[in-house]
Amino acid sequence: MIYRLVWENLKHRPVRTFLSAIFIGISVTLILTIVGLSRGVLDDIQQRARGTGADIVIRPPSSAVLGFTGNMKGGEKLEALVRERPHVTLTTGTLVQSIGNFQSITGINLKEFNAMSGGFNYREGGPFQRPDDLMVDDSYARSKHLHVGEELDLGNGKKWHICAIVEPGKLSQLFAQIGPLQEMYSATGEFSAIYVKVDQPANIPAVKEDLKEQLDGYQVYTMEELIGLISVDNVSLVKGFTQVVIGIAVIVGFLVVLLTMYTAVLERTREIGILKALGASPAYILGILMREAILLAVCGSLAGIIMAFGSRYLIYRFAPPFLSQMIVPDWWLKAGAISLIGAALGAIYPGLKAARQDAIEALSYD
Amino acid sequence: MIEIRNLKKIFYTGEVEVHALRGVDLSVAQGEFVAVSGPSGSGKSTLFHILGGLTPPTSGSIHINGRDLLGMTDAERTELRKTGVGFVFQKYNLLPTLTAAENIEIARDIAGRKGPRSAQFEEIVKLLGIAGRLDHKPRALSGGEQQRVAIARAVVNDPGLLLADEPTGNLDSENSVAVLKILVDLNARLGQTILMITHDPEAASFAHRIVRMKDGRIVH
Numbered sequence A: 001m002i003y004r005l006v007w008e009n010l011k012h013r014p015v016r017t018f019l020s021a022i023f024i025g026i027s028v029t030l031i032l033t034i035v036g037l038s039r040g041v042l043d044d045i046q047q048r049a050r051g052t053g054a055d056i057v058i059r060p061p062s063s064a065v066l067g068f069t070g071n072m073k074g075g076e077k078l079e080a081l082v083r084e085r086p087h088v089t090l091t092t093g094t095l096v097q098s099i100g101n102f103q104s105i106t107g108i109n110l111k112e113f114n115a116m117s118g119g120f121n122y123r124e125g126g127p128f129q130r131p132d133d134l135m136v137d138d139s140y141a142r143s144k145h146l147h148v149g150e151e152l153d154l155g156n157g158k159k160w161h162i163c164a165i166v167e168p169g170k171l172s173q174l175f176a177q178i179g180p181l182q183e184m185y186s187a188t189g190e191f192s193a194i195y196v197k198v199d200q201p202a203n204i205p206a207v208k209e210d211l212k213e214q215l216d217g218y219q220v221y222t223m224e225e226l227i228g229l230i231s232v233d234n235v236s237l238v239k240g241f242t243q244v245v246i247g248i249a250v251i252v253g254f255l256v257v258l259l260t261m262y263t264a265v266l267e268r269t270r271e272i273g274i275l276k277a278l279g280a281s282p283a284y285i286l287g288i289l290m291r292e293a294i295l296l297a298v299c300g301s302l303a304g305i306i307m308a309f310g311s312r313y314l315i316y317r318f319a320p321p322f323l324s325q326m327i328v329p330d331w332w333l334k335a336g337a338i339s340l341i342g343a344a345l346g347a348i349y350p351g352l353k354a355a356r357q358d359a360i361e362a363l364s365y366d
Numbered sequence B: 001m002i003e004i005r006n007l008k009k010i011f012y013t014g015e016v017e018v019h020a021l022r023g024v025d026l027s028v029a030q031g032e033f034v035a036v037s038g039p040s041g042s043g044k045s046t047l048f049h050i051l052g053g054l055t056p057p058t059s060g061s062i063h064i065n066g067r068d069l070l071g072m073t074d075a076e077r078t079e080l081r082k083t084g085v086g087f088v089f090q091k092y093n094l095l096p097t098l099t100a101a102e103n104i105e106i107a108r109d110i111a112g113r114k115g116p117r118s119a120q121f122e123e124i125v126k127l128l129g130i131a132g133r134l135d136h137k138p139r140a141l142s143g144g145e146q147q148r149v150a151i152a153r154a155v156v157n158d159p160g161l162l163l164a165d166e167p168t169g170n171l172d173s174e175n176s177v178a179v180l181k182i183l184v185d186l187n188a189r190l191g192q193t194i195l196m197i198t199h200d201p202e203a204a205s206f207a208h209r210i211v212r213m214k215d216g217r218i219v220h
Helices: A002-012 A014-051 A075-083 A110-117 A138-144 A178-184 A201-214 A223-229 A236-267 A269-277 A282-318 A329-355 A359-363 B044-051 B074-083 B100-110 B119-128 B143-155 B173-190
Strands: A056-059 A088-100 A103-108 A122-125 A133-137 A151-153 A159-166 A174-177 A193-198 A219-222 B002-013 B016-028 B033-037 B059-064 B085-088 B161-165 B193-197 B209-214
Touching: A002 A014, A002 A282, A002 B100, A014 A223, A014 A236, A014 A282, A014 A329, A056 A201, A056 A223, A075 A088, A075 A193, A075 A201, A088 A110, A088 A178, A103 A110, A103 A178, A122 A138, A133 A138, A138 A159, A174 A178, A193 A201, A201 A219, A219 A223, A236 A269, A236 A282, A236 A329, A269 A282, A269 A359, A269 B074, A282 A329, B002 B044, B016 B044, B016 B059, B033 B044, B033 B173, B044 B059, B044 B161, B044 B193, B074 B085, B085 B143, B100 B119, B100 B143, B119 B143, B119 B173, B143 B161, B143 B173, B161 B173, B173 B193
Parallel strands: A103 A174, A133 A159, B033 B193, B033 B209, B085 B161, B161 B193
Antiparallel strands: A056 A193, A056 A219, A088 A103, A088 A193, A122 A159, A133 A174, A151 A159, B002 B016, B002 B059
16 A cells, blocks of 8 residues: 555656656666766777787887877887797787877788788778878768768878778777878887787787887787776776766765655645554655655666667767767666665655654644 | 543743643543534644644543553554544545545555455445445545545544544535534444534534533533
């Protein structure tokens, strides 16, 4: 019967109930979107790292995990040294040049890169022919509505000619020939990273140790180590940001339910008096309010999960192409629990106010 | 059934001390139907609120079926309201979001009586003539029907005492008589002890006995 009363109370003010659930849902969507985005972007980076086909990557001494910025002076000489080490079968250097908005062009030696990665799958066009040729991956081309033969201004004072649209998943979204790119950015002979292929997987650790000895101060990772580092737990910025969003979601849920329940208690003063006259204990009254808050949070969580699919579509449709949101079912319960905590906290004060209400005063309330 | 001796109640409005009851003495036998009349401010409602366990007395003694209300804690008075006392109000006080049946059932629920409707529930509903109106919400019921639902809710847990505060105050004469006859019927058939506040001498005449109050005392 108490659930019937709870349900009828929520139905009694459908607009208020709907808006409360939607606001709780927005906070759930916020959590699912941030977690989904973090995972989506990092998963994309992991896929691209795997797509190189390399076993080991060498990066400049002060390079960050997610940033390939910072160049190795004399990178070509370093690559030559690495190529001569035992068990190393292939090497290729790349130059990553930022073009703003978290995007970058990656300069590659196409022949070497193809040998290491297995080559690009061309959706349109073909390999570089001109110094200003640019290959873009399919997701970038789709988001920018690009086709082969078109010119692309990336805001770096140079117009690029689209020579190919390739299958995504290999290192970057935008590829240029490394020579012209080095020249354009006055980085002749410099690399941002050197990728290394080893003859046998079993030899990877030994080669890594050898390279660390040879290249003092440089960061040398096996590809699996690098991929392991590209995770939400290892990227403190993403982790911190997610925690902030979770905090905001709890506060939003708390405030929405506090306001909704407080209004409901004021509105239902007389009804609370009736229940008290019938012998309802403070716990019974508090239980009604808490159940209403929990039901709101459950409905809000369901709405939030559905809205997360909407946010995914909007990000896919309108956000920069490097942003991709994953659907994260393993976070549905967590996000729901977070909204429940916020809702339960928000219901405590109005619930206690209702539970402590004087029955006689409440009954005379009009 | 009810033994009240020198019952006093003082409450405060701001800094003003209000002596609502100034020494009430009253005895009501089991199965008696007593009307309490008197002008506004005479202490009738306060007496009812104390008898119903809604507020504690200040001093004196008050026993219902041997239980002393004076020393009761809030929790004990809450327990008293669950099954010991039933209320009928002038404004019916039904929960607007529930149907008539649910308004009655919630009283059982609060009293911890879960499960399907009891034979007593069906009997009361039949006795009050509301069997065909149980699925309607209060807004779809007439004043008389709402008051009958309120009476059913008050007696569904078989309380020892039924307190009716101006039960006909919002009803036309036809419905008033119908409700009063129901109270008489409940009293006669179930042996229900009833105390009824009323300003209406005609309503009071349905009771076995009329008690008058003035200035916080029973005058005769």
